[in-house]
Amino acid sequence: MEPTSRTLEEIDEAREKEDMKKLEAVFFVSGRFLNMGELVSLTDLNPIILQELIEKLQEKYDKNDSAIEIIEKNKMWKMDVCPQFHSIINKLAGGKSEFSKAEQETLGIIAYKQPIKQSVIIKIRGNKAYDHIKKFIELELLKKKKIGHTYELSLSDDFYDYFNFQDGSDIISSEEKSLKINNPEK
Numbered sequence: 001m002e003p004t005s006r007t008l009e010e011i012d013e014a015r016e017k018e019d020m021k022k023l024e025a026v027f028f029v030s031g032r033f034l035n036m037g038e039l040v041s042l043t044d045l046n047p048i049i050l051q052e053l054i055e056k057l058q059e060k061y062d063k064n065d066s067a068i069e070i071i072e073k074n075k076m077w078k079m080d081v082c083p084q085f086h087s088i089i090n091k092l093a094g095g096k097s098e099f100s101k102a103e104q105e106t107l108g109i110i111a112y113k114q115p116i117k118q119s120v121i122i123k124i125r126g127n128k129a130y131d132h133i134k135k136f137i138e139l140e141l142l143k144k145k146k147i148g149h150t151y152e153l154s155l156s157d158d159f160y161d162y163f164n165f166q167d168g169s170d171i172i173s174s175e176e177k178s179l180k181i182n183n184p185e186k
Helices: 005-030 036-043 047-063 083-092 101-113 118-125 128-138 157-162 174-182
Strands: 068-072 076-081 142-147 150-155
Touching: 005 036, 005 047, 005 076, 036 047, 047 068, 076 083, 101 118, 101 128, 101 150, 118 128, 118 150, 128 142
Parallel strands: none
Antiparallel strands: 068 076, 142 150
């Protein structure tokens, strides 16, 4: 029996549904930005199909008015919760993060002291901070400007969106918070 065009169409639809579920599972479990190479490796799908599936997933979440979204940044994608639900998620977060503790500490120093010279960060955090800074620049969380033999680092507008801050006034150290709590007039 020769397959009919209807049968082939049904097979293609079923395959696409399975591929989309596979991609959705990868995004769900990863919890971080993935580039196309990582997506290909994790799903065994080709980049053209992946690009189409990513767009369909984005449309699916938009159309269904979902609390979930697929974010694209610098040709990298991740599944995330829509910004209006970040406060709920922050209450539930149990210490897992897409950034290592060392990366978080490096970013924290930059956020608190900005603008700050890269050379100062390296003196404080060590040579691993070069990798941290590179990652944050790739994610467009930091801006870097050449100053003499080093760079001046500061937060980008995307940083505030990414971490759901209104502006820099939300970023204060825990020491300052405790000072404000213990000495409200300061």
